[in-house]
Amino acid sequence: MSKQSTWPKQSFGFGAFYFAYYSFVGVFPAYVTLYLAFREIGPFEIGMLMAIMQGTRIIGPTFWGWLADLTGRRDRMLQLTAAAALVFFIGFFFPGSFWYFVVFMFGVNIFTSAQGPLSDTLILGEMRTNMARYGQLRLWGSIGYIVMTAIAGYVFEKAGISCMPWLGAVILGITLLISLKLYQTPHPMPVRKKASIWQVLFKKEVVAFMISAFFMQAAHASLYSFYSLYLSNLGYSSFTIGMMWAAGAAAEILFFIYHDLIIRKIGVKWLLLGSLLIAVARFMMIGVGAFAFWILIVAQILHAATFGAHHVSSIFLVRKWFEGAMQARGQAIYISASWGIGGTLGAFLLSFVWASFPHEAIYWCAAATALAGFAAAWLACHWDKQPA
Numbered sequence: 394m395s396k397q398s399t400w401p402k403q404s405f406g407f408g409a410f411y412f413a414y415y416s417f418v419g420v421f422p423a424y425v426t427l428y429l430a431f432r433e434i435g436p437f438e439i440g441m442l443m444a445i446m447q448g449t450r451i452i453g454p455t456f457w458g459w460l461a462d463l464t465g466r467r468d469r470m471l472q473l474t475a476a477a478a479l480v481f482f483i484g485f486f487f488p489g490s491f492w493y494f495v496v497f498m499f500g501v502n503i504f505t506s507a508q509g510p511l512s513d514t515l516i517l518g519e520m521r522t523n524m525a526r527y528g529q530l531r532l533w534g535s536i537g538y539i540v541m542t543a544i545a546g547y548v549f550e551k552a553g554i555s556c557m558p559w560l561g562a563v564i565l566g567i568t569l570l571i572s573l574k575l576y577q578t579p580h581p582m583p584v585r586k587k588a589s590i591w592q593v594l595f596k597k598e599v600v601a602f603m604i605s606a607f608f609m610q611a612a613h614a615s616l617y618s619f620y621s622l623y624l625s626n627l628g629y630s631s632f633t634i635g636m637m638w639a640a641g642a643a644a645e646i647l648f649f650i651y652h653d654l655i656i657r658k659i660g661v662k663w664l665l666l667g668s669l670l671i672a673v674a675r676f677m678m679i680g681v682g683a684f685a686f687w688i689l690i691v692a693q694i695l696h697a698a699t700f701g702a703h704h705v706s707s708i709f710l711v712r713k714w715f716e717g718a719m720q721a722r723g724q725a726i727y728i729s730a731s732w733g734i735g736g737t738l739g740a741f742l743l744s745f746v747w748a749s750f751p752h753e754a755i756y757w758c759a760a761a762t763a764l765a766g767f768a769a770a771w772l773a774c775h776w777d778k779q780p781a
Contacts, residue, residue, distance in 0.1 A: 400526055401519045406575050407512075408533040413568040414508055415534035416541035421501075421561055422446065423542055424549060428485070428557040429494065438491045442498045447740065449502040451733035457507035458725025461514070462718050468577040470721075471511045475569040478504035482565055485558040506733075508568075510724035517712050518720060519578055528649035528705060535646045539639065590719050594726065599714055601773035602707075605669070606731035608766030609703060611739030612672060615759035618740045620679075623752055627683055637689060641696030648701035656705075662774040665706035669767035671698040673760050680756030699763075707731075713779060 401407065422443075429439045461470040481500030484493070520527060545560055593599060624634045648655075656664060675695040682688030707727060715723025739762070746755045 401516070401530075402578070403519060403575060404526065404530060406571060407516050407519075407530045410512055410568065410571045410575060411531060411534035412537035413564060413571055414505075414512065414537075416537040417505065417561065417564045417568060418509075418534075419538035419542040420545045420557075420564065421505075424545060424554065424557055427549075427554045431554050432488050432494070434491060434494060442491075442494055444737075445495060445498050446502045447737045448733075449499065449506045451729050451737065453503045453506035454510045454725035454728040454733065455722070456725075457504075458510055458514070458721040458723075461511060461721035465718065466577060467511055467515045467518070467721050468572075468575055471508060471515060471575065472569070472572045474504040474507045474511065475565070475572040478508075479562065479565040479569055482558070482562055485561065506728075507725070510728045511721060513708055514721040514724050515575065515577060517708070517724075526653075528652035528701075531705075532646045532649035535642055535649065539642050590715070590722055593714055593719065593723070596714070598773045598776035601769045601776065602710060603727070603730045605766045605769035605773060606707060606727060607735035608762050608769060609669060609672065609699075610731040610735035611742075612676060612759040612762040612766065613699070614736055614739030614743055615676065615679075615755045617736070618743065619747060619752075619755055623679075623755075624683070624689075626752060633686075637693050640690055641693040641700075644694040644697035645701040648697040649705075652701070652705050655702075656709075661706045661709050662777075664702050665710065665770055666767065666774060668698045668703035668706065669763055669770055671695050672703075672763035673767065675699055676756045676760035676763060680753045680760065683753065710777075 425446075426439050426443065429442060430436075434442070457470055457474060461467040464470065478501055481497055481504065484497030484500070516527070516530065541564065545557075548556065548560060594603075620637075621634050624637065629637075659667070672695075675692050675698075678688050678692040678695075682692075708724060711723045711727045712720065715726075743755045743758060746758055
């Protein structure tokens, strides 16, 4: 078999979709608060709107994953959510009250939150047993995130934040057009006893894994919600803070390129466990050594493990446990448990730590949370007897 033949048939479309979708994921959360302030929405109300955005990650992926598995058309659900997100986003072109933006913030995010797990499920189904190219396709999402966030910053600086809806609508429109070109390749399914998703979900190894994923993303709320503010309070410039985020994204991309080689060397389960232990070390480094530039750079490079390795090993395990017609729901439940519930609750609780203790304390809490995630993941791997 030639090397070229290892690429899935729709590789270009998959890579393009990841680029477009994660471009929006980079631009919208980063700049929507500035746009809402431009529309004269108050700080407390903006906080509530951002909480709504985070909360949709709990219900959105699971609902659309269930519907995709029920209909058996993951491609159609991906296209439907892409179209609906664009329609709701039109609401951001106009001024309105807090309740006006509640409707459109909920509408946009209830649909976009589903597109990550739906696209992963569609792509993993296309790859079937050959997963070697997943990371090399997924890295285009990271590239899109970096490139479009940087472009948006430049555009908004020159033209003003009032043009945010135009840029967001263009990105969502491109995402929709790409999704319309993607299709679900029918594969013959082996005849087997139909398993209930609840039977799979309540297996002790799956429960332990979901708890581990919850803890991992709760720990990462210390980065996504507080890292830039933490460094700013320590006196680092905006350029340096941006360079830190870029270093993490570059390391993540590098992992995606070589993930197949690493998995073949150590296996999926050891990759998962290693990513959690490295997360403990990373958060401790940020909490203790943030005064030293080189320590922060090393900590950001470890993003390759704490996000890249953890993400890949997690979706591979979910794919193994939630077979066949349960694929979309399995990936969606994982996103809801981790990024949804874990990310939301982590940010909420760490807000109290940030307000009540020295700021570095949130990274000690994050390290302890990641360690709890490692313990749960170790149990999941110990109880799971299937090869991964």
